[in-house]
Amino acid sequence: MLRKVAAALLLVPCAMPAIAQPGAAPAPQSAPATPPKLIVAISVDQFSGDLFNEYRPYFEAGLKRLAADGIAFPRGYQSHAATETCPGHSTILTGSRPSRTGIIANTWFDLKTGREDKAVYCAEDESQPGTSSGDYVASPIHLRVPTLGGRMKAANPATRVVSVAGKDRAAIMMGGPTADQVWWLSPKGYVSYKGVPTPPLIAKVNAVFAQRLAQPSPGFELPAQCAAKDFPVGIGAGKSVGTGRFAREAGDFKVFRASPEQDALTLALAASVIDNMDLGRQGQTDIISIGLSATDYVGHTYGTEGTESCIQIDRLDQELGAFFDRLDKTGIDYVVVLTADHGGHDLPERHRQNAMPMESRVDAALTPKALTAAVGARTGLAGRKLIWGDGPMGDLYFDLSLTPGQRAAVQAETLKILRAHPQVQAVFTKAEIAATPSPSGPPESWSLLQEARASFDPERSGDLLLLLKPRIMPIIDPTKGYVATHGSPWDTDRRVPILFWRKGLRHFEQPLGVETVDILPTLAALINLPVPKGEIDGRCLDLIAGEGDSCAGH
Known part of the structure; x- marks a missing residue:
């Protein structure tokens, strides 16, 4: 059965949309009067507002349903400055910015920890003996607020909460600590928390995964809209990107992970879990969150503007369409929200070829070392460890061995160096950020300092926050790993689509800015779940076109 599901998500053609008859009157608005039985929350990792707008004319299936038939907010924002995977996922189903969730970055530093590795991964339990930020025991302990599923389960213990994803941090941050099932992809298949037994369903899915991975893949055909992107971009050392089709040798998990194959498998798992657990078929509303991680791996590995990214978005559209078609056949009354944890920026080498000669890579002089x-x-402190950090951007921490006088001198000299550097846009001290009120108002109008405040946690944030200028890629050498990344405070990384769909809701589009933290209160209103406004940062978005208000009373 699972093999058929996986194959269906890759191969089943999507139904043609109905064609409106000339002169037909518009359908009357008929907002469903009862709560949906299933919430399907989808995060497409690194699905920027730029990618959404660029490929929107070519959507034919799942993404078309959401964008053309649903309620579209194309100018959604991950409004904080630290636009990384873990912080972004922590906002989607909590209604809270990283300053409240505590998830300020993928990795931060705890210089007081007794272990040698001072870096802390956002989804690890660093108290476990013998672990490090790269070899850890996965845990949700750092998430300081409940998710929507957690609130639903607190209100009604019968609620089932499931989270599946290509990355542990996506599954954990969207599912929360009280989820019934949390699964993410590893080289061995889908795994969960330490000590959680593998149920028969997951074992079958993992058998399908192992069988597929053991076979080579010829890759994917190039859609017509991708032909203009089919040219190589040199990145140095005789390497290039931009013309790939995702051909894969047998057993190559790295290529599998950075390809449409990964998302297809995760959607197959999600569909199977919905069937197996009868989600949405009982008295209460259930919720499943789905983290589709391939778009992010593709963007990092190949950039966002080559054939690789173009094929990925085309396949994402088709696979989502098949997934929704399968859900439709169950007869479940479900609501979908689709968004992203952050955006992304293409590699500077291709930008320089395409009318942007000012694009550049970061200067190695900005690394903590x-x-x-x-x-x-x-x-006069040469030879000592003075500054800790995760790279040439983001939080910087001063070593705890410094005396107050040494610390003041180190901060003063660091600020002089950074503020004089031509690639640096701003450097904020911890005191400056802490003194800034939590931002409000349209997220597109916030200052950099307000964005920084939305990512700030007094216990976990650094002594300084380094923000690079736009069009500076914070990867020094693209030949030694990823070619492109995100994490900046600029709209390329902050702006993401937010799309809702439910049968019976009339389509409308709102081009003004909204935040991903608005998703939780919006969904909570649909299921009549009270959420105290003082506990979250988001606001409810009215999903009824014209008269009527889906947020009434919430």
Whole structure:
């Protein structure tokens, strides 16, 4: 059965949309009077507003249903400055920004920890003996607020909460600590928390995965809309990207993960879980969150503007269409929300070929190691560890061994170096950010300092926050790993689509800015779940076109 589901999500053709008859009167608005029986919350990792707008004319299936027939907010925002996977996923189903969720980055530093590795991964339990930020025991302990599923289960313990994803941090941050089932993809198949037994359903899915991975793949055909993108872009050392089709040798998990194959498998798992657990078929409303991670891996590995990304979005559209068609056949009354954890920026080498000669890669002088050397030479503290950080962007931490006087000198010299650097847009101190009120109003109008405040946690944030100028890629050498990334405070990384769909809701589009934190109160209103406004940062979005208000009373 699972093999058939997986094959269906890749191969079943999508039904043609109905064609409106000339002169037909518009259908009357008929908002459903009862709560949906199933909430399907989908995050497409690194599905930027730019990608959504670029490929929107070519949507034919699942993405077309959401964008053309649903309620579309094409100018959604992950409104905070730290536009990374873990913070972004922490906002989607909590209604809260990272300043409230506590998930300020994928990795932050705890210099007080007793272990040698001071880095803390957002979804690890660092208290476990022998672990590190790269070899950890997965855990939701760092998430400080409940998810929508957690609130639903607290109100009605019969609620089933399931979260599946291509990444652990996506599954964990959307499912929350009280989810019934949390599964993410690993080289061995889908896994969960330490000690959780593998049920028969997951074992069958993993058998399908192992069988598929063991076979080579010829890749995918190039859709017509991708032909203009089919040219190589050199990244150095004789390497290039931009013309790939996702051909894969047998057993190559890395290529499988960064291809449409991964999302197809995750959607197959989600469909199977819905069937197996009878989600949406009992008295209460259930919720399943689905983290589709391939678009992010594709963007990092190949960039966002080559044939690879173009094929990925085309396949994403088709696979979502088949997934929704399968749900339709169950007769379940379901509501869908689709968004992203962050956006992304293409590699500068291709931008320079395409009318953007100012695009560049970050200067190695901005890495914590280089800054430590430069500041040490200026302060007489050479040879000591002075500055900790995850790279040439984001939070920087001063070593705890510094005396107050040394710390002040290190901060002063670091600020001088950074603020004089031509690639640096801004550097904020911890005190500056802490003194800034939590932002409000349209997210597109926030200042950089307000964006930084939305990502700030007094216990986990650094002593300084380094923000690069736009069009500076914070990867120094693309030949040694990823070619492109995200994480900036600019709209390329902040802006994401937010799309809702439910049978009976009339389509409308709102081009003004909204936030991903608005998703939880919007869905909570549909199921009549009270959420105290003081506990979240988001607001309810009215999903009824024209008169009427789906947020009434919430």
